[in-house]
Amino acid sequence: MTRKLHIVSSVGDVTERIWWSGTPYAIWQAILRRRGDVETHNVMLGYRLQRIIGWGNALLGLGKYNPTRVGFGHALSVRRAQAIVDKAGAADFLHIGSAHLPVKPRPGQRHWMFTDGSVFFEIVNPNNIFARYPGHRRELVKHERAMARQLDGVFTTADYVAQSFIEKDGMPPERVVPVKSGLGHILPDPGVKDYAGGYILFIAKQNFIGKGGRLLLDAFEIVRRERPQTRLVIIGNVDDVTQQEDLPRMQNDAAIDFYNYDTPEYRTLLAGATLYAGPADNEPWGIVYLESLTVRTPILGLAHNAFPQFAADGAYGFTAEAATPEAVATAILDALSDPDRLARMGAAGREHVLAEYVWDRVVDHILSRYPEQAA
Known part of the structure; x- marks a missing residue:
């Protein structure tokens, strides 16, 4: 019997185009063209709740940046996702975004994630929040490494992100698959353009x-x-x-x-x-x-x-x-x-x-x- 595939997203409702340049929506639609047994779950926290959590994280020395990825916000997102995983039984999961991970897989389940980034490439950016809040950095690194141990694999957009999961998180190469992405908008061919006097x-x-x-x-x-x-x-x-x-x-x-x-x-x-x-x-x-x-x-x-x-x-x-x-x-x-x-x-x-x-x-x-x- 065909097992159900669950899409769990912490970057917005995958059935709406407005999130992440339409990426979750495009993936969901392409999967539906191939199979119909797909159930979607949106575990993203509301913006008002994120602001409240951000102030709480700031009091803990974690900063207000990305409140769903550290502190209480991350714990709440994981709790929501874990409830879905526990209820599903033997099934397959595609996670979009990492704010709700890691979760503890149940017997007979397979869990992969689609992502465009890695914590370790955020860390090397001198303009990032990590320079001011080392506690934020420690939590993100801890969560990503735990996620890497528990997931069956990761789909990345870019080659450099795939290498990060292999080299920094210790994931076996066969469990990290760079797949690129599609386009947000395929615009008509403009044909001849003015490259000498344009903008x-x-x-x-x-x-x-x-x-x-x-x-x-x-x-x-x-x-x-x-x-x-x-x-x-x-x-x-x-x-x-x-x-x-x-x-x-x-x-x-x-x-x-x-x-x-x-x-x-x-x-x-x-x-x-x-x-x-x-x-x-x-x-x-x-x-x-x-x-x-x-x-x-x-x-x-x-x-x-x-x-x-x-x-x-x-x-x-x-x-x-x-x-x-x-x-x-x-x-x-x-x-x-x-x-x-x-x-x-x-x-x-x-x-x-x-x-x-x-x-x-x-x-x-x-x-x-x-x-x-x-x-």
Whole structure:
């Protein structure tokens, strides 16, 4: 008899598109196309409860950052997930997100997780909360290592995350499977584009500094000294606290066009860009890079996390040599210096992404680890 597959998510309801760039929804839909015995569970804590827990964690010296991953918030998330596991009996589980892990598996169960990040790559980021709250760091490391011992395996988006689970958490290589991801939006092919007179694009609904927004603004000032005609389009979020300090210069600079993330022109702006510049030092994956390539827009970033995988040694993007305004500006000026090269890279990037980053392929990898259920 076919065993039930449970999808347990701590990043939002998988039946809604709004969470994590639509990733949980896309996985759920692709699984449904192959089998119908899927039960979904949302164990994410509500935002009001998260704020209360965050203040409690701060009093314990854990900081308010990520309240569902440490302290009482993590314990509550695990308790919710454990109740689902205990009730299910012999069944298979796909966990999306790690805030509700580790759980204790029951006999006859198989547990895998889909993730885009690892604790150890958060730790090395000098801008992260760990620098101020070592207790936060210790709890995250403890939870991830316990999770690695109890899970049957992990599906990762990026190759570098897979290596982290193997090298830092001690997981056997056969239990760590990099599967990439699909796309949030597959936009129509824009065809011929103006790479000589277009604009640079940057998008951040949240985590503006971590995604490279402030670094890009500083680099853009240098770029304009060499190319005064260059324009920058930013799709941001006026309500995001990480953008408040930089909002005045984004909204008042004549060379910068600022749009809120809910603009109806989002897709048009993405398709019309000459270059997507996202010099992020805290972006574990970055579906926006892939979406940019689908509309023939080459990408620019730092040699961090998944960006080198997306840029493919310069085939589809440009890498700044350091996380400094000068290095980012140099990379931007290099990119804009050759419109014909941008056109070639954009065409090749679209073809590559549409072939390699497909949700059905991701789910085929996932279901292959539940062999008696695979199509």
